[in-house]
Amino acid sequence: MEISERELRRMVADSDDQHRAAMDTFTEDNRGLIFETAPSRRKFLAGLGFGSAAVVVGSAVLPMGRLMPRAWAQSAPSDSDIATFAASVEYAAVAAYTAAAKSGLIKTPAVLQAATTFAGQHQQHGDAFKAAGTNPNVMANKGVLDSVTPQLMAAKTENDVVALAYGLENAAAATYIFALGVLNNDKAYNAVASVMPVEAQHAIALGFVLGKTLDDKTFMPSFETADGHVDPAKNPAA
């Protein structure tokens, strides 16, 4: 059966109407997608920003979920809340290094010295963030500890321990890059921006111990990224 030209024109017009209706929102959808790609404070909360679905600390994928205070689900965190979260991550790093030093697995004196020094620096970081934060009683981040502890217990060599610390330092650096995308006040910015480079340098020192080479992008990236950051939505400070 053949169709009339009139029928064809009607079908094409219908199709065109449908297409235009869909495309009307396409540009707006894209605009929203593009300009909201940056981690807004709300997305920092939801962990959608630059963050991947999970963060790798050492070799474990950190489960993203439990850590954020319930209050954060109701409203976006303030800079002070973010500082408290950062303090919890730092205190978790202190705990990790302390446990590593006590494990007996670190035999090289220089590595043991580095672990002790870095633990002390993370303590200072935590204290500075705590002072800028909302919770004077903030403790080590449970989510990070839950990820790191089994790995530490399973470690058998000095390299295992150093690899765990290396992952933790890179995760910390990434977390601060993530946070910098939303912080507004001087105090919070200065705290994060003065700590982030130090975590990166910790990673370099540990990377040398592990024999990392310059072509390893986790060791010597062209740009720091927020990939692998500790997500406050899933790992809230206590």
Place this chain on the structure above:
Amino acid sequence: MDINNDELRRELRDLDKEHREVMPKWRDSLRRLMDDKETPTEAKADLLLGGFNRRRFMNLSGLAVVGGAVLAACGSDKKNSSSSNGSTASTAATTATTAAAAKTDQTIARTAASLENFAVAVYDKAIMNAAALKISDPVAKAAVLFKSQHTEHASAFNAAATQLGGQPYTDPNPTAAKAFEATIAALKTEQDVLKLAFGLEQIAAQTYQGVGMKLSTPMLRQTSMTVGGVEARHMAILAHFITPPMTVPAAAFQMTDKAIDASFYV
């Protein structure tokens, strides 16, 4: 004239098949574009919105647009919509402040690009004179990598400057070039090169931290520190080769006492 129905069905079926084949690739390309962390937002917008995006629209309207602040203010955050109805009395002041902030952002982006260009020039000199300076293979490898990374940094900062409405800066920073001219001319050994490079990386790292709150948006500050963190890593790697050995990081917090001042601005 009537059209053969079978012919029409065949053509529609072919069109539909073609459309279905293309759409997954389009979705994949779009996803890769959105996930690309190095392509500036504006470039993505231009690509997808045909060069006509909200920022440029506002520029055409004579309003100065700065970083993400205005975008956020004009964005879909309905929670803030009620607070965005400012009085006309404050509009002129806001526009003036926004224009000043935009200018500062442009200056900082251009200056950062100029510092990166200077770093490229210094590493290039070391590479070109590696034999005379007796630069070892590991140090030469680091120099080659760092030169390429500083080239990428310069491109990124120039892209930011352009997006902010400024002009890219493609020369080495003139103030830095003059300040270090004698030191560069006096380089004789690998250690001389390492110590100079370490010093320059430290200046850069501290500068990108120090300019943070001069920049108008968190996103710009974040961009600055995606580079600043790498310069800090460069420091640590260079320190590894310097004798006597240097401790990096030397302290728990990076300072900004070695950051450049306004005399370096371009």
